[in-house]
Amino acid sequence: MGNDAKVKDRDRFSTAARLKVLGEQTAARVYRSQNKRQARRSRLTGRAALLALVLCSLIVALAYPMRQYVSQRADISDQQRKAADAQQAVERLRDEKARLQDDAYIEKLAREHLHMQFPGETGFTVVDPDAANKRREDKGATGRAWHSNLWDGVDKADRSAN
Structure with a gap:
């Protein structure tokens, strides 16, 4: 071994040489690690894209049935509300029938609405003067009892038919 070999051995064990070798090894490890990470990243990106595609397909495939489901549920609740309203109307009509x-x-209805009395009773009708004046001002009001107006209308209809 000559002087060159001794210089190489000495350079090989020097701090600068060792740091240079360690730096190269570290750089190589980092480079390998980055390559693996990039390879893993590219693999995950493909998987993620496939997963996103599958999810989008499921959303599109389920959108119409879900819309139909929600619409039908709204229709059902509307029909149930209508059925409850009809049931209440039936109950009111049954009460009225009873x-x-x-x-x-x-008898009470006849007295209130038709102003009927039993034989021997005297009926009184109290008229509010303001209401009476208002009725006279209305078109077609004659100030007579309703049944008189009714018979006059029947007579007029009978005369015009002849």
């Missing part, structure tokens, strides 16, 4: 079976209720 009341109409009572003679006292029929």
